[in-house]
Amino acid sequence: MVTPKALRQPMSLRFGSAAFLAAWCFIAAFPIFWIAVMSFKTPVDAFAANPLDVVFGPETRARGNGLSVIDILAGLAMLFLAARLAMRWLPRMVARYSPPGLSVVGWIIGSLAFGIGFIVVFFVILPPILDVVNGMTGPLGAPVIGLTAEHYEAVWVENDFWRNFVNSLIVTTGVVTVSLTVGTLAGYGLARSGSTLAFWILIVALIFRALPHSVLVAGYLPVFINSAEMLRPILGENAPTLYGQPLAVIAVLVSINQPFTIWMLRSFFQNIPAELDEAARVDGCTHFQAFRWVIMPVMWPGVITTGLFSFLLAYNDFLVTSLLLDAQNQTMVPAIAGYFNRETTTTDQVEAVAAAVSITAPLFLLVMVFQRQIVSGLTAGAVKG
């Protein structure tokens, strides 16, 4: 396609904007890139004064942990191949083998199988093969970049970070499930209702959303600590202490998050013409059936986008989780902060960095899986009949 003359930009402008974008991307991505690099190095390399030492890690290499040119090439090829497979082959397989109407299940099974296969090939099958190959190729097989996974091992296995991961999973799943269930129903009701009461409910929700999180935490904390005593008259001797329980944190995070999900989902529902509900109701649906069979299928981008925001709030929350959870139920973000509160050694710091890198991985995965829905959800209004 030829750009119309009126829209053509002078060379200097195009070069300038491209350079600006590149510089901006570099600045924005640099912290993540840098901690990712650091997390694979021994502390001496990770905190080296010379940035090149951080990247190439001579100390790490000297300890016998490193990648050769062949390793790097083989790894990149594997990654490329995996990405190609995921984009081309996976959708086709899912489309062919998943039972009609259950493509979601098909996708879950397909991506699980793909993920496990990838891990097995990449971490179990590939390394021994490359060891042999490196031994035979001489200089090409000699390590050039220092790289060690010891900190990840320390974090996940020795420090029991997986417990924090499980706790995070429980809290985020709870928050997303509750706030989406309540949010879709409330958002739909409020979007379709014309009464002034609906308007006031929304305003009240907005006020609750505006409250600082610490207000809610300060309000809930004493109640949770004393809950066993307070609930004894009703529940008897088995009355639980809510402090430290993931369920209690879910309740607090939902109350922080719910107003926002209601507002967001309401605006998505408002973009769906009311004629659609009406057509469904005339065609033979009850109000709820119209919601379930006609409105919800059109709403998925909105639900997924809102769900992502709820997920991020629960996943990234520090204040509520650090104050309301005890040590065994700690989620990942406060756990990482815990690395810095001890007598911090450089090893601890690199481990904290490794933990920080590990908690960003699920976010990347999530955004990649749902990117199409998120884009259409964020650009909204893509549901006109």
Next chain:
Amino acid sequence: MAEIQLRGVSKRWGNFVGVDNFDLTIADREFLVLLGPSGCGKTTTMRMVAGLEEATEGEIVIGGKVVNDLDPKDRDIAMVFQSYGLYPNMNVYDNIRFPLKVRKVPEGEHDDRVRRASAMVELDEFLHRKPAELSGGQRQRVALARAIVRQPQVFLMDEPLSNLDAKLRVSTRAQIKNLSHELKVTTIYVTHDQIEAMTLADRVVVMSQGVVQQVGTPTDIYDRPANTFVAGFIGSPAMNLMEGTLQGGVFTANNAQIGGLQGSDGPVTLGFRAEDAAVGEGGGEINAKVYTMELLGDATMITVRAGGALVSVKAHKEYRAEIGQEISISVPAQICHLFDSRTGARTGGM
């Protein structure tokens, strides 16, 4: 197949009156058109029949059963919406099938009925497409097919043609007329387009500001408008209306004098249709300067100022006059309609 009765039906929102005391019986298999400008309450009336809007007062009876408290799904109606109301996530086939599915019609019948309905609106080739991949006219035909697939007692159509372009509107209109002739189901059709009303209706209800102005066959409404609102709304161009006084059977107004009329003396509004009057050589009832001349192809429209209004006359297509030229228009008494100048109600004529 059912008769619909509206007994004193009103709709109010606070102090605002949407529909006021609507009384009408729609015969079985009748094609009734609700006609009026936007905001006149015609759509509200239909939505009350559908059950999408609750009547503040009055009873709605379909097939001998009061349906006021029934949900839309229990009224055995089908509706076609202005902007189609198609389900964007389903293809055409599933859209048409949806009413059968939710109403638990035996699965075995579905395919046959969907194909029959889609054949009636000539959609056979598009069954696998999504609504987004169809043109406006095709979408409206899907909506029609979805309405007829279930063979309901009543069809409701809410301005089904107003989102289509002019050419498509004519052909879809013909298709609706043909369908209604074939299916013979009681139909309420809402429109603001008087040509649709005239061509489709067995009977037309003209509404304005929530009040029924006239109920009658298209000819009735055209030939004997009940008041100045109907006279000024129906017809293209609408009826010419002149303010003047009647004295001893002679109507006098600025530039106009028409004799031989019957009616009581006093101020009146006189109306006549452009195609009934003729441009003469002189000695006509209206003598005035030409205000404008428009060529319509099949006729020439001459407009003059008379009786405080612009008055149009259709002349034959070769007729030519200069703007400002003095002409004479003959308006015999037998083509004139008389209305009360205060209430606008019809008092005589024709």
